Amino acid sequence: MDLELVETLNGGDLVKNAKDLKVIYGFEAMPYMAMFGGNVEESTPATKVEGEQYNDFWANDLLWPKDASLQINSETERVMNNVPLTSFGRLQIEQAIKKDLEFFRGVAEVKVAVTILSDDRIAIGIQLTQQVFVYIWDATNKELSDAEFVVTTGGTVNVRVFDFSFDFTFE
Numbered sequence: 734m735d736l737e738l739v740e741t742l743n744g745g746d747l748v749k750n751a752k753d754l755k756v757i758y759g760f761e762a763m764p765y766m767a768m769f770g771g772n773v774e775e776s777t778p779a780t781k782v783e784g785e786q787y788n789d790f791w792a793n794d795l796l797w798p799k800d801a802s803l804q805i806n807s808e809t810e811r812v813m814n815n816v817p818l819t820s821f822g823r824l825q826i827e828q829a830i831k832k833d834l835e836f837f838r839g840v841a842e843v844k845v846a847v848t849i850l851s852d853d854r855i856a857i858g859i860q861l862t863q864q865v866f867v868y869i870w871d872a873t874n875k876e877l878s879d880a881e882f883v884v885t886t887g888g889t890v891n892v893r894v895f896d897f898s899f900d901f902t903f904e
Contacts, residue, residue: 764859764866767833769877771807773814802835809833809857818855818872823847830857837861 748755774788779801781787781794793804812829816822827847837843844860853873859866868877 761866763837764834764861765868767805767807767836768809768830768857768868769807771805771810773807773810776806776808777801777804805833807833813855813870813872814875818849818852820849823849823855826855826857830859834859 771790771793772788777789777793778787787794790805790807793806797803808829809826812825816825827845830845830847831843834843834845841861846858848856848858850856850869853871855870855872857868857870859868870877
């Protein structure tokens with residue numbers, strides 16, 4: 734069980750359901766939090782000096798101080814803010830996504846596909862076992878511009894965004 738998050742173009746917001754927060758029972762919030770929920774400034778260092786200020790995600794030190802594989806560091810967002818949207822940049826983004834989603838190993842099979850949609854927009858497709866999550870990154874505004882949750886049986890997923898559609902093929 735987790736709290737439901739939605740992308741509002743101003744960071745993720747929790748969803749209210751009547752007088753309480755809405756809960757979910759799947760993986761929907763986890764890829765989003767792994768890629769965009771840590772601190773973009775820096776990853777959690779392996780060793781910290783007492784009294785020194787760090788810009789990593791506060792919960793990493795509190796919840797997983799000795800297990801870097803569980804820490805949320807937003808490598809994806811950091812890389813997307815710093816690489817050009819070229820074929821090589823696309824590969825760097827894909828590697829950062831895989832690194833951010835490493836904690837799923839042993840829980841779900843993770844497949845990632847990144848597609849360049851235009852000179853300032855990419856689409857990220859993530860398949861966790863039979864669930865597919867699609868995120869559209871606007872490089873000009875440095876923000877997510879759309880997110881979608883799709884359930885599939887695997888293979889190719891067709892996604893329609895704005896005026897065009899494209900396929901993600903997971904091998």
